[in-house]
Amino acid sequence: MDASGQTIRPARWDEPFDADVTPEKVERILTLPPFDRLDPQRFPRHLPLAGILRNDTRLLTLKQDQIVVREGDYGNSAFLVLEGTARVVLESLPREVLGRSEGAKKGWFQSIARALGTKRVREHRPHHSIRQREADEDDLILLHDVPRVLAGKRTEDLQPGELFGEIAALGRSPRTATVIAAQSGTQMLEIRWQGLRDMMNYAPELKAYIEQRFREFGLRSLLRTLDIIRRLPQSAVDEIVAATEFERYGRMDWYGSYQQLLDSTTPAERLRTEPMILQQGDYLNGLVIVRGGFVRVSRKYHLGEQTTAYLGKGQCYGLKEIYQNAQKPGELMTSEHSLRAVGYVDVLVIPTVLVERLILPRLTAAEVRKLEPQGAKPKTARPAKLGEDAREKLGPGIVEFFMDKRTINGGATMLIDLDRCTRCDDCVRGCASAHDGNPRFIRQGDQLEGIQITQACMHCHDPICMIPCPTGAIHREESGEVVINDRTCIGCSSCANNCPYNNIQMVEIRDERGMPQFPVKLDEKQRIVLDSRGAMTSLSADGAVQRATKCDLCHDLLGGPACVRACPHDALIRLDMQETDKLAAWLNR
Amino acid sequence: MNFFARRRLRNTLLCLVGMVLAYGLWRMLKVALRPAAIYTGFALLALVLALALFNGRKKLPFLPLLKASSWLQFHIYAGWLSVFMFLLHSGFRLPTGTLETILAVLFVIVALSGVAGLFITRLLPPAITRSGEPLVYERIPRYQHALRTEVEDIVEDAERQSGSTAMGNFYMSTLAPYFQGRSSVFLLAGNPSRHAQRILGQMDEYCRYLDEELVGSMEQLRDCVERKRNLDFQNAAQRLLKLWLFVHIPFTYSLIIVALVHAWVALVYGGRL
Incomplete structure (x- = not known):
């Protein structure tokens, strides 16, 4: 130096x-x-x-x-x-x-031009000292x-x-x-x-000011996403907003120790480490609504616990029990399941008295039928998007597997049906061709019953990789994909270290000759120090400059992810893990 | 009926309708004393070119040209249709001239390799999945080397601790050829575990001459044999999944070239050019 x-x-x-x-x-x-x-x-x-x-x-x-x-x-x-x-x-x-219009996608000619212009050098970038300012976008x-x-x-x-x-x-x-x-x-x-x-x-x-604002504005919006609350009069919603309790379970930094936990504990041990939100057999003090994170729904099964479903943001638990107790006050119905926090969970609890007084009287006939004891389910019931019945639809092993690996967070999880995958790597080549010759995923990962959860960014519902990014380079696009802005990424590895699924790779960036780019020396006036030949003085001892890379779901390509389009054997899919019906349909093709 | 069964049924029906239509047109051309061979020849050439485009599509995954899986479905069923069209074109008889014979042989090779490829790609993946630890094909030589080293270490340790050459002798006579050998695709003909089962049988037999400590080492070696079995099977299966394309694709290009020559000759000598 x-x-x-x-x-x-x-x-x-x-x-x-x-x-x-x-x-x-x-x-x-x-x-x-x-x-x-x-x-x-x-x-x-x-x-x-x-x-x-x-x-x-x-x-x-x-x-x-x-x-x-x-x-x-x-x-x-x-x-x-x-x-x-x-x-x-x-x-x-x-x-x-x-x-609103469709996001800027590359057209045919742009796609062909990009493919033809692909550098032979892996991870080629313009020199990092030439910071390319983002073009001023016309936000107007x-x-x-x-x-x-x-x-x-x-x-x-x-x-x-x-x-x-x-x-x-x-x-x-x-x-x-x-x-x-x-x-x-x-x-x-x-x-x-x-x-x-x-x-x-x-x-x-x-x-404190921001939390107060959430109660005033955010809570109301969140509650209004629930069918059972949307139809309530303003005064009833106001009463619920004022009485709703905020509860938090788990550690915000759960992802830090998750891999270690996964390697060193059995599934039963891991389940016991998950903070209990509600225990099977307990009286329900209120309707539990998931505000953020994921909740495991389980019940006792022989000497262990059987996961029956999972709940994500905006989903609720306990209406059935509260309804039954209101109908038959003499026959107390306790919780049929236990609820546990998977990682970190924010829940809202609407007190039972308010549910009984404000929500139950306004339930529709179809909703009431769903809350009746088994056998009275309406035939016209809308297919559940919730984690309800996930166990029946997906199979017992798969639900536990997805919960264990916490892939339920995935908004576009890459799954490969290994019974159809010929290991041809067309998906990897497709990905590489869409990203200047650099594949953005690895065709390997945990597998169960012939289904592989591939190591590709899952575009999580709660992208914790974004939490530590100091520059905001990793962000969510309007269309929902979590992408990295290569121009503002400083290669600090925070996102890669935070991703509990190891789906972000740090790469050394290279110049047009394929040589790693190193930090360069500056003089007192912040000018780059040049040597006698006019070349920048590289500080190779400081290590090569890195960038974070990951799957961007080909958000700028027509037709969607190249990996899916490249698979000739229908072996690969990108799925929102909360869409249980789609997942079940794919698993049971 | 699941998704794949429904799709298979739909595409088979479409293919059969195509065959019936082609046969009807061919009969009409015959009855009308029109040059049916010219029409079927061009239709066949067009089909083969369309089938060959699938490989081109695979090189352009970044373009929205339908999913590769849709192309493969077209490839499979249009392939069956092309076989039927080939039979119509040849008039359901064997070729006579040299060029026609070469062309027919090339077509048969391409068609048979395609059918073989279809079966291979449907049958081998589930077997690979259930064979054991998943392995990346390109890394298999590295795994083999590591496994061989591990076996040698186990044998050396056993020899050193027991002071006996029993394990070394067994290794040299039985284990070394097995662990040093590389599997070929012919392993898949018959029972792919036969070599491993033979070695495991010999190990059981040899155990009666060993003491308790060496039997423990033998147990470790049994685990290595099982891993070698998986390596060999995956190596053979994954290689075959790639190899068949080395027949199918080059012969397709040869077929196209010879078919174009054949078309030119037929048109020139048929007085149509």
Whole structure:
């Protein structure tokens, strides 16, 4: 290392969210609420509040009726109104009104040109010192004919100092409402979720404020996704929102020790380590709703526990028992199953008294039939998307297997039917041809009953790989895929280390000659030090520069994932593991 | 009826309808005294070219050209149709001229290798899956080397600890040829475990001359024999899954070239060019 002690090595804040956020602007932002109430002294030296604002935020000046966030989009940022007014549309707007269109896919000619232009060098990249700034995307989408579009829709105005979008950004979930600028010149501060998370960590008042906001706004939206609550009058929903209890089970960093746990324990031992949410035989204090994470539903079977189903976000448990107890108060029905937290789980509990008073009287006849004792199920019942009956549909071994491997988190898990796979590797070649000659998965993985869970990114419902990314390079696309922005990835390995399934690979990037790229030396004026031949001074002792790579589900290709299209034997599929019916249909082809 | 059975039934019916239509047209052309061989020849050539496009499709997975599995279904059933078209074209008789004979032989090779490939790709994968630990074909030589080293270590340890040459002798006479040998695809003809079973039988027999400690080492070796059996089977099966294409594809290209020559000769000498 040179006297200046400086090198160019990709690092957090190399690429500020917005280079136009100058120290002077940060000074001004710090005088505005809620930042004026935060104590900068609480922040560590390596992560100062001003640094977060300088690097993890950007300033937006919006035109009247410009859309800031759209309902249904996945967002990685929260927004703070600085000047003007933002309008939240509390009801859904038609897709075309919101300017939705299919994502930019490569056409035929672009695909062919890309294939022809594929470098022979593996993991070739332009030199890392040439940071390619993301092309300024034209984010401007206007909501046209606002009076007509919003006629009869409930809206709410947000004033300076109010925050929005934080629930979707922190929960890695879709936006629940559309927000537009109500006036021209409305100024907002967009905060990357990493910055928001860091601020919450060191500013308890901000954390409390955001949790309070969740009860006010996020909880209502979440509850309204449930059929049994959607039809309730506003006053009943208000009462439920006020009384709902938040409970958390498990460790947020479960993925850190998961592989070790998997290697060193038996399935029965692992099950015992999962925190109990509700024990079989206990009285139900309330309706349990999964807010985040996954819940194992099991029952006693001989000397062990048999997994019967799993519940994901927005699914609930306990209505049957509460209904039975309300119908026959003399015959107490306790929980038929145990509920356990798989990893980390957030649950909401609506007290039984409220369920009995507000929800049960408004159940439809079909819902009531489903809650009756066995044998009274309606023939017209909608096929369950829930984990209900998963055991019957998928087979006993498969359910336990998916739970053990925690692949239930997968939104696009790659499964290979090994009884049909000829090991031809056409899938791997297909993947490579779609990614400049670099395959983005490994055709190996855990298997049971001839089904392999292949080592390819599963595009998890809860992508914990995104949690530690310091630059936001790994993010969720509007269409739901979890992808890595190669231009902002600094190769820190945080995402790869966080992925409990080992589905993110770190690769050494190479130049056009196939040589690894190394950090280069900088002088005091931040200029690259050149040698006598004019070449950059590589610091090979520091190790080659890396990037994180993984399956991107070919989100920019027409026709979907190349691996699926390349398999001639119908052996490979990408499946949302919560769609039990599809999974069962595929397993029982 | 599951998905695959439904698809098989639908495609078989479509194929049979195609055959009936082709036969009807062929009969009509015959009755009308039209040159049926010219029409069936071109139809056959078109079918063969369409079948050969499947390999081209496999090279372009990044283009939205239907899924490869749909192409394979077309390939299989259009392949059966091409066999029927070949019979119509040849007039259900053996070829006579040299060029025609070469062409017919090439067609038969391509068709038979295709049928063999179809059966191989349907029968071997479940057997591989249930054979034991899954193995990547390209890494099998490395696994074999590691296994051989492990066996040698077990034998050396046993010799050192017992002070007897019993294990060394057995290794040299029986185990070394087995562990050093590489399996061929012919292993799949008959019982693929026959070599392993023979070695295990000899090990059982030899155990009666060993003490308790060496019997323990023999148990370790039994596990190695089982792993070698899996290695050999997977090596043979995975190799065969790749090898048949080395017959099917080159002969397809040869067939296309000879078929084009045949078409040109037929048109020129038939006075149509």
